[in-house]
Amino acid sequence: xxxxxxxxxxxxxxxxxxxxxxxxxxxxxxxxxxxxxxxxxxxxxxxxxxxxxxxxxxxxxxxxxxxxxxxxxxxxxxxxxxxxxxxxxxxxxxxxxxxxxxxxxxxxxxxxxxxxxxxxxxxxxxxxxxxxxxxxxxxxxxxxxxxxxxxxxxxxxxxxxxxxxxxxxxxxxxxxxxxxxxxxxxxxxxxxxxxxxxxxxxxxxxxxxxxxxxxxxxxxxxxxxxxxxxxxxxxxxxxxxxxxxxxxxxxxxxxxxxxxxxxxxxxxxxxxxxxxxxxxxxxxxxxxxxxxxxxxxxxxxxxxxxxxxxxxxxxxxxxxxxxxxxxxxxxxxxxxxxx
Amino acid sequence: xxxxxxxxxxxxxxxxxxxxxxxxxxxxxxxxxxxxxxxxxxxxxxxxxxxxxxxxxxxxxxxxxxxxxxxxxxxxxxxxxxxxxxxxxxxxxxxxxxxxxxxxxxxxxxxxxxxxxxxxxxxxxxxxxxxxxxxxxxxxxxxxxxxxxxxxxxxxxxxxxxxxxxxxxxxxxxxxxxxxxxxxxxxxxxxxxxxxxxxxxxxxxxxxxxxxxxxxxxxxxxxxxxxxxxxxxxxxxxxxxxxxxxxxxxxxxxxxxxxxxxxxxxxxxxxxxxxxxxxxxxxxxxxxxxxxxxxxxxxxxxxxxxxxxxxxxxxxxxxxxxxxxxxxxxxxxxxxxxx
DNA sequence: CTGAAAGCGCTTACAG
DNA sequence: CTGAAAGCGCTTACAG
Numbered sequence: 001x002x003x004x005x006x007x008x009x010x011x012x013x014x015x016x017x018x019x020x021x022x023x024x025x026x027x028x029x030x031x032x033x034x035x036x037x038x039x040x041x042x043x044x045x046x047x048x049x050x051x052x053x054x055x056x057x058x059x060x061x062x063x064x065x066x067x068x069x070x071x072x073x074x075x076x077x078x079x080x081x082x083x084x085x086x087x088x089x090x091x092x093x094x095x096x097x098x099x100x101x102x103x104x105x106x107x108x109x110x111x112x113x114x115x116x117x118x119x120x121x122x123x124x125x126x127x128x129x130x131x132x133x134x135x136x137x138x139x140x141x142x143x144x145x146x147x148x149x150x151x152x153x154x155x156x157x158x159x160x161x162x163x164x165x166x167x168x169x170x171x172x173x174x175x176x177x178x179x180x181x182x183x184x185x186x187x188x189x190x191x192x193x194x195x196x197x198x199x200x201x202x203x204x205x206x207x208x209x210x211x212x213x214x215x216x217x218x219x220x221x222x223x224x225x226x227x228x229x230x231x232x233x234x235x236x237x238x239x240x241x242x243x244x245x246x247x248x249x250x251x252x253x254x255x256x257x258x259x260x261x262x263x264x265x266x267x268x269x270x271x272x273x274x275x276x277x278x279x280x281x282x283x284x285x286x287x288x289x290x291x292x293x294x295x296x297x298x299x300x301x302x303x304x305x306x307x308x309x310x311x312x313x314x315x316x317x318x319x320x321x322x323x324x325x326x327x328x329x330x331x332x333x334x335x336x337x338x339x
Numbered sequence: 340x341x342x343x344x345x346x347x348x349x350x351x352x353x354x355x356x357x358x359x360x361x362x363x364x365x366x367x368x369x370x371x372x373x374x375x376x377x378x379x380x381x382x383x384x385x386x387x388x389x390x391x392x393x394x395x396x397x398x399x400x401x402x403x404x405x406x407x408x409x410x411x412x413x414x415x416x417x418x419x420x421x422x423x424x425x426x427x428x429x430x431x432x433x434x435x436x437x438x439x440x441x442x443x444x445x446x447x448x449x450x451x452x453x454x455x456x457x458x459x460x461x462x463x464x465x466x467x468x469x470x471x472x473x474x475x476x477x478x479x480x481x482x483x484x485x486x487x488x489x490x491x492x493x494x495x496x497x498x499x500x501x502x503x504x505x506x507x508x509x510x511x512x513x514x515x516x517x518x519x520x521x522x523x524x525x526x527x528x529x530x531x532x533x534x535x536x537x538x539x540x541x542x543x544x545x546x547x548x549x550x551x552x553x554x555x556x557x558x559x560x561x562x563x564x565x566x567x568x569x570x571x572x573x574x575x576x577x578x579x580x581x582x583x584x585x586x587x588x589x590x591x592x593x594x595x596x597x598x599x600x601x602x603x604x605x606x607x608x609x610x611x612x613x614x615x616x617x618x619x620x621x622x623x624x625x626x627x628x629x630x631x632x633x634x635x636x637x638x639x640x641x642x643x644x645x646x647x648x649x650x651x652x653x654x655x656x657x658x659x660x661x662x663x664x665x666x667x668x669x670x671x672x673x674x675x676x677x678x
Numbered sequence: 679c680t681g682a683a684a685g686c687g688c689t690t691a692c693a694g
Numbered sequence: 695c696t697g698a699a700a701g702c703g704c705t706t707a708c709a710g
Contacts, residue, residue: 011687022697027689034690035695057456058397058406059687062702067397069408069440069458077426080419087416090443097453101408101440104429114436117396118703119408258627288597288628350703363681366705373706374679398703401686 010053018047030055061118068098070311071120075105075127075197079253080283081298082126088304089124096312105130112137122146122311129197132156144314146307152202159318161310161325165303170296170331171208174250174278177333179216183248183276186213187239189260190224191252192232198224205252205280221246229259236263247275254279258289261338277338291337302329349392357386369394400458407437409650410459414444414466414536418592419622420637421465427643428463435651444469446534451476461485461650468536471495483653485646491541498657500649500664504642509635509670510547513589513617516672518555522587522615525552526578528599529563530591531571537563544591544619560585568598575602586614593618597628600677616677630676641668 016023021040028034029044036044047053061067070093074082086102093100101120105127112134115123122144125135128151139145139158146161147153153162178186188209190199199206206222213220221244226232240263249264251257257279264275271277271291279286282297310325355362360379367373368383375383386392400406409432413421425441432439440459444466451473454462461483464474467490478484478497485500486492492501517525527548529538538545545561552559560583565571579602588603590596596618603614610616610630618625621636649664 013687023688024690024697028696031689037695040696052452052455054452054456056401056687057458058400059702060689061397062395062401062687062704063689064702065689071438077429078419078422080417080422083417083419083422086441087443090416090441094443094445099410099440099442099458101438102425102429103438104426104433106433113391113393116391117393119396119438255623255627262627284594285624285627288594288601288624290629352703361681362704363706367680370705376679379680395703398686399705401688401703402705403686404705 010051011056014051015044015047015053018051019043066121066315067119069101069120070098071101071103071115071123073103073105073123073125073127073130075129077102077104079281080285081253081281081300084300085126085304088301089307092304092308096308115143116141121315124148124307124311126150128199128203142318144311144318146310146314148303148307149204151204152207156324159314159321159324161307161314162327163303163306163310164326164328165298166329166331167204167298168208168211170280170298170333171205171250172212173331173333174296175209175212175216175218177339178248178250178276178278179218181248181276181339184218185244185246186218186220186248186250187236187246187260188220188222189232189236189249189251189256190222190226191256192226192228194227199252209250229255232256233259233263236260237267240264240267240269245269245275249275249277251277251279253281254283254285254293254295257293257295258285261289261293272337272339278333282332282334286334286336289338294336294339295334297332297334299329299331349390350395353390354383354386354392357390358382405460405654406458408440408459409437410440410442410454410462412442412444412462412464412466412469414468416441416443418620419624420592420620420639423639424465424643427640428646431643431647435647454482455480460654463487463646463650465489467538467542481657483650483657485649485653487642487646488543490543491546495663498653498660498663500646500653501666502642502645502649503665503667504637505668505670506543506637507547507550509619509637509672510544510589511551512670512672513635514548514551514555514557516678517587517589517615517617518557520587520615520678523557524583524585525557525559525587525589526575526585526599527559527561528571528575528588528590528595529561529565530595531565531567533566538591548589568594571595572598572602575599576606579603579606579608584608584614588614588616590616590618592620593622593624593632593634596632596634597624600628600632611676611678617672621671621673625673625675628677633675633678634673636671636673638668638670 012023012026015026025036025040026044028036029041076082090100124146126148135156139160149162149164201207223235249260251260257277261271261277269275279293279295282295286293286295306327351362351365354365364375364379365383367375368380415421429439463485465487474495478499488501488503540546562574588599590599596616600610600616603610608614618632618634621634625632625634645666
């Protein structure tokens with residue numbers, strides 16, 4: 001229990017003294033990049049264990065080593081979707097000795113500058129609203145970047161990781177499914193946002209929906225631009241009252257879909273008899289609503305695995321890659337009572 | 340656009356050259372801790388703006404300055420509750436130029452060692468399962484710590500921040516409310532956990548529930564030890580089938596409460612006529628279930644505000660405090676159809 | 679008012 | 695096989 005003294009102050013020198021060797025030796029033992037006589041190595045390892053020593057990661061990073069920190073930029077930390085994903089990534093990162101720093105997608109220009117402080121070995125961007133030119137800037141600066149393809153990133157060039165989470169195909173499948181059930185008047189409910197951050201056509205969900213509707217020559221309606229769920233609900237009710245009654249609703253995420261569903265129910269329509277409803281993300285909400293909600297499920301743990309996989313590759317061998325790394329993942333449509 | 344070159348390589352020296360002054364001057368301008376002649380100061384500031392310079396935070400931290408990183412340890416990153424909280428904290432932290440690193444509560448002893456690497460200016464512990472002796476170790480090591488009082492921390496001594504989130508009082512109020520509605524046979528549903536991480540009596544929700552039941556001389560039942568929601572559901576159904584029918588159910592969190600509610604409904608009981616159900620956290624689930632779920636709401640943004648408040652105080656003036664900082668927050672019982 | 683210099687805790691090229 | 699020394703990008707006590 002002599003480790004009772006401030007552990008933060010134990011340094012290379014302490015270990016060197018404790019083990020009776022040079023600091024150099026300690027370094028090489030820790031980094032394992034030079035042969036060290038067996039006995040010395042043992043002494044050093046014992047000293048490290050005895051003093052509970054951990055190298056100061058800031059100092060290591062200063063010397064060009066990794067900081068072992070990865071930044072994850074999200075635009076909706078609150079959502080259950082990101083919670084799960086972060087949780088999975090955290091688990092994998094921990095095994096690789098990495099920490100995940102989480103950050104909302106702040107819109108001011110200074111944000112990118114702050115990221116440059118050499119603190120992060122890599123950055124995962126899981127935000128639909130992070131400006132493209134800033135992403136390009138980070139990539140050009142040589143920082144390992146992994147993008148979750150929430151929107152169209154085809155204009156980004158250079159070496160980076162791209163994870164296509166299947167949003168586009170998943171959204172098309174929703175339309176196909178509704179169509180096969182005889183649904184022809186489809187309604188898309190966009191997310192609500194107090195900061196005016198609504199979907200445009202480079203959003204994969206909206207694009208997938210629209211494209212597949214076009215294939216069937218349907219004329220879908222899109223409700224967007226709402227700031228709150230209450231506003232969205234009111235808009236849907238207005239729509240129904242005005243005589244436009246969809247027979248299929250696709251919500252950009254589960255809560256949105258449920259807001260739509262409840263609005264329909266309030267207006268006296270039956271789900272699914274009159275109107276089918278499908279959500280996105282397959283959160284726990286789906287199990288507890290009535291009727292239970294069908295929803296598109298994204299493979300969280302697959303995504304997490306690929307995020308760390310690509311990130312590690314990029315951090316370790318970025319220069320050896322000539323173009324971006326890509327992976328295409330699948331989604332699954334989980335059917336419940338609402339269709 | 341000369342900033343097109345790798346921004347990460349711009350350093351004090353570059354600024355000094357660009358501005359035609361010494362590195363020392365640059366440093367003092369940046370830190371604002373020495374008078375610098377107006378003209379030089381201006382030149383330095385211009386150079387910084389022109390080159391888009393950001394001090395290397397690792398180097399600063401090495402010299403004893405802050406790292407501007409705070410670690411948040413949570414035991415349930417997935418939950419909507421933490422998502423909201425983290426999101427609020429992130430917003431406040433960003434304004435103070437801080438990053439929040441998020442980490443699950445890993446149980447191995449090495450975890451604490453990793454935290455020691457001098458990387459974090461402070462640590463927020465929002466986990467019910469982080470070992471007490473490790474918390475004490477971190478506090479003794481002089482690291483600013485803020486605890487979210489999810490369980491009893493009265494044995495922890497030294498200087499730290501303690502945020503009582505009102506779980507205990509909130510849980511008692513649930514019991515009072517149920518009692519006032521004539522409910523006498525109360526059932527507490529504990530969280531599910533695959534890692535055997537169930538509540539004991541130092542968990543404030545369970546303790547609040549139990550204590551208040553004792554006040555009324557009720558004999559409550561507690562269902563705990565389930566690994567999955569399905570297992571919990573089965574257990575409740577067994578209980579009902581065996582003849583024990585509660586008239587009030589308190590779920591440790593909303594999904595748990597809903598699992599209980601659905602089990603009751605499946606067995607033919609009416610909520611709220613036969614059985615009242617109350618959850619905890621007031622997540623979105625409450626609005627979408629039927630009947631809608633009453634739930635205890637914790638003041639997320641108040642907590643976030645206090646977390647950052649205390650953390651900043653501790654980081655800046657830890658030594659000036661003689662004992663722990665404390666704050667008691669209130670909860671609110673949001674009544675809906677389920678009671 | 680200001681600069682040269684030491685040093686934070688590391689890593690590793692260089693010279694034995 | 696191993697050590698002394700330079701240097702990563704900073705900060706600030708010290709000496710003008």
